[in-house]
Amino acid sequence: MLTINEVRKQFGSFTAVDGINLQIPKGEIFGLLGANGAGKTTTFRMILGLLTPSQGRITWNDKEISYETSDLIGYLPEERGLYPKLTVREQLIYLGQLRGMTRSQIQEQTNKWLQRFGAEEYLNKKVEALSKGNQQKIQFIAAVLHRPELLILDEPFSGLDPVNVELLKSAVHELKKEGTTIVFSSHRMEHVEELCQHLCIMHRGKSVVQGNLKEIKRSFGKKNVSVKADFNLTYLKDTAGVIKHRTTGDGIILQVEREEVAQDLFRAIQSKGFVRKFELEEPSLNDIFIEKVGVVHE
Numbered sequence: 520m521l522t523i524n525e526v527r528k529q530f531g532s533f534t535a536v537d538g539i540n541l542q543i544p545k546g547e548i549f550g551l552l553g554a555n556g557a558g559k560t561t562t563f564r565m566i567l568g569l570l571t572p573s574q575g576r577i578t579w580n581d582k583e584i585s586y587e588t589s590d591l592i593g594y595l596p597e598e599r600g601l602y603p604k605l606t607v608r609e610q611l612i613y614l615g616q617l618r619g620m621t622r623s624q625i626q627e628q629t630n631k632w633l634q635r636f637g638a639e640e641y642l643n644k645k646v647e648a649l650s651k652g653n654q655q656k657i658q659f660i661a662a663v664l665h666r667p668e669l670l671i672l673d674e675p676f677s678g679l680d681p682v683n684v685e686l687l688k689s690a691v692h693e694l695k696k697e698g699t700t701i702v703f704s705s706h707r708m709e710h711v712e713e714l715c716q717h718l719c720i721m722h723r724g725k726s727v728v729q730g731n732l733k734e735i736k737r738s739f740g741k742k743n744v745s746v747k748a749d750f751n752l753t754y755l756k757d758t759a760g761v762i763k764h765r766t767t768g769d770g771i772i773l774q775v776e777r778e779e780v781a782q783d784l785f786r787a788i789q790s791k792g793f794v795r796k797f798e799l800e801e802p803s804l805n806d807i808f809i810e811k812v813g814v815v816h817e
């Protein structure tokens with residue numbers, strides 16, 4: 520289990536991480552969310568032992584993270600960290616050897632992952648000659664080559680096209696099945712909803728929401744009513760209990776303060792024309808994020 524206990528990080532008088540407490544069990548995929556500058560990367564760097572917390576303690580299986588434990592961890596940094604002049608092969612051999620792997624282990628893992636990502640043709644290409652998305656795939660391979668117990672992925676999906684996003688997601692699921700503990704950050708709420716059971720939303724260094732995704736949604740209280748019809752639905756926004764609304768191409772999504780408001784909305788559309796959809800939905804993670812953090816996220 521990864522345990523983060525009352526961790527703080529000061530840069531001079533500025534507090535980047537302010538008393539974070541997290542417990543992430545083995546084999547879990549955990550999402551760390553937050554607007555730009557919330558403190559996610561600083562938290563990751565402390566987990567990795569690259570930064571020392573100003574206060575508090577971080578342990579992996581009850582041991583302080585140190586030089587000895589660093590081979591148990593894999594890290595995909597947000598910024599690109601590959602050597603542009605090396606070929607993919609040279610790069611992976613170099614990083615694998617740093618992790619104490621033998622050449623044959625490196626070769627086996629490299630072949631497995633390149634095949635999985637449909638990237639065998641890049642083996643002898645220089646990193647600088649690859650597209651941004653393909654470099655990202657190689658960087659992911661570099662992070663998992665030594666089969667770490669704990670995998671930290673900082674914005675793993677950035678720069679990937681939808682096909683490659685799916686490839687990476689399925690690789691993440693498979694690593695979880697094999698028992699890897701995965702902590703990742705993302706600005707894409709749909710990826711977090713799909714991959715994580717547990718998450719933490721950070722805001723200005725503090726945790727503002729934390730826990731099980733389903734419970735977070737349930738306790739948020741507000742729900743969404745999605746309506747699609749062949750007549751203008753904008754008048755529904757004035758119904759009592761509607762907090763906000765958003766029109767879509769062919770309908771409207773109304774945030775309601777409680778479930779019962781949906782019944783009033785249902786009554787309000789009856790006999791007005793042809794209704795194609797009327798659905799009461801859980802709030803999205805995006806709704807929760809916007810309310811807690813107060814900014815619109817990409």
Ligand code: ATP
Binds near residue numbers: 533555561597
């Ligand atoms: P993003 O989504 O933009 O990557 P983040 O949540 O990862 O943001 P961090 O990179 O952890 O945010 O930064 C948190 C805050 O700490 C920012 O205000 C940043 O400017 C500050 N910060 C980070 N590293 C340092 C440093 N070495 N010295 C001073 N301030 C720093």
